[in-house]
Amino acid sequence: MLKDPYQYHPEDVAEPPIGFWNILRRIGPGMILAASIVGSGELIATTTLGAEVGFAALWIIVISCLIKPAVQAELGRYSIATGQTGLAGLNEVPGPRWKVNWIVWGWVVMVAMTRFQIGAMFGGVALTMHAIVPAISITAWIFILLAITLALLLGGGYERIEGLATLKVCLFTMLTLLCAILLTRRSDIFHWSEVWQGFEFQLPGSGLATAVAVFGITGVGASELFMYPYWCVEKGYARYTGPRDGTPAWKHRAHGWLRVMNVDILATMVIYTVATAAFYLLGAGILHKLHLVPKSNETISVLSRMYTETLGEWALPLFYIGAIATLYGTIFAATAADSRVSADLCRLMGAFQSEDYAARIRYRNGFVWVLTIVPVILVLIFQEPVAMVKAGGVAQALMLPVISIGALYLHRKKMPEAAKAGPLMSLSLWIATITIVAAIGYYAIRTFLG
Incomplete structure (x- = not known):
């Protein structure tokens, strides 16, 4: 019988690791998140933004990656300290509700829109596979990928997902970083003065919609913020801490496993920030100079120029392998997480009891079918990967202020006193929330006013 990772088990209570290397061995949830993050947002949306506006929006990329982990940490902290899922916590935020509250319904709408992103990734991988094996049509590849994903x-349990996610992140991040380093040695097309201009905090007028989409999905997007507490629970951080009894032993374990979570967040933030910046530099340094913007069925062939222009034509197969790993890894990681959150939504609406793990798995597997088939239908209908990624990115961006405010509410009203973040982390959460609300509010007002 499978052990329910969402329930406390006395035999699972464990002392937190001591020492940096021992802590590093216990990270993992962030790697799954990084597998989801380093995907369509970086390979398609980030490089498209660089292709459209050059280096002007580099500051948006960096801020996007650096400020959201404060919100991520607070949501993870809540789950570890209380044993509750992230959606259950956000469901406690006051406001309109029908069975569940307005934030949870907002998540439902956002997930529906992000199916466009997942569909774009199915299309991107299929395009790449068709380039490698032209005898099999793009449509046929899409259905083959659907079958593999299912x-x-x-x-599939947590360990399988973590292992595949880690492999994917390591594979393409290192390759893309190598290309970005080689780009900086191309004095004919790259100048550091252009990079510094990217931190002049100017808004790229013609690329504003892409910039907001990129802000929504680079770094930790709204989808990943909802996902992270679930991976912390399935990794075992909450179970290792044990049920909250207020004893000194519990406080010691809670602070120890929260420290592991913070290292997990910090390590993966470094990985996806470096990867995202590398993608943007390639888009701005190569594609923008060549006046190439990814679109429709030309998306993969245009993006491949980032590799062939820096490494040479021989690097085309490497790009194909990397593109497949990046895009498919995100399909895999995002669908795995969304199916878990969707099952938890059903629990919150009364479909099954918390302790009924068999029912949770049935609902999770049911949503795996839905969340993979719907994107396939969408990509077959629209066949426009860049536009589909932007649509999902804007939906995530609009949800960012909501989840940030929700995290702030949990921080102030629902967090156990013994597990509350220190002054520096609290300040970071406030800064992140204010920045996100201001950025997305500005975009909404500017869009509304035309």
Whole structure:
């Protein structure tokens, strides 16, 4: 019988690791998140923004990656300290509700829109596979990928997902970073003075919609913020801490496992920030100079120029391998997480009891089917990967202020006193929330006023 990771088990209570290397061995949830993050947002949306506006929006990329982990940490902190899922915590925020509250319904709308992103990734991987094996049509590749995804995810546990996610992140991040380093040695097309101009905090007028989409999905996007507490629970951080009894032993374990979570967040933030910046530099330094912007069925062939222009034509197969790993890894990681949150939504609406893990798995597997088939239908209908990624990115961006305010509410009203963040982390959460609300509010007002 499978052990329910969402329930406390006395035998799971464990002392937190001591020492940096021991802590590093216990990270993992962030790697799954990084696998989801380093995907369509970086390979398609970030490079498209660089292709459209050059280096002007580099500051948006960096801020996007650096400020959201404060919100991520607070949501993870809540789950570890209380044993509750992230959606259950946000469901406690006051406001309109029908069975669940307005934030949870907002998540439902956002997930529906992010199916466009996942569909774009199915299309991107299929385009790449068709370039490698032209005898199989793009449509056929899409259905092959659908079958592979269902086979991997149905009944798949945390360990399988973490292992594949880690492999994916390491594979393409290192390759893209190498290309970005080689780009900086191309004095004919790259100048550091252009990079510094990217931190003049100017808004790229013609690329504003893309910039907001990129802000929504680079770094930790709204989808990943909802996902992270679930991976912390399934990794075991909450179970290792044990049920909250207020004893000194519990406080010691809670602070120890929260420290592990913070290292997990910091390590993966470094990874996806470096990867995202590398993608943007390639888009701005190569594609913008060549006046190439990814679109429709030309998306993969245009993006491949980032590699062939820096490494040479021989690097085209490497790009194909990297593109497949990046895009498919995100399909895999995002669908695995969204199916878990969707099942938890059903629990909150009364479909099954918290302790009924068999029912949770049935609902999770049911949503795996829905969350993979719907994107396939969308990409077959629209066949426009860049526009589909932007649509999902804007939906995530609009949800960012909501989840940030929700995290702030949990921080102030629902967090156990013994597990509350220190002054520096609290200040970071306030700064992140204010920045996100201001940025997305500015975009909404500017869009509304035309």
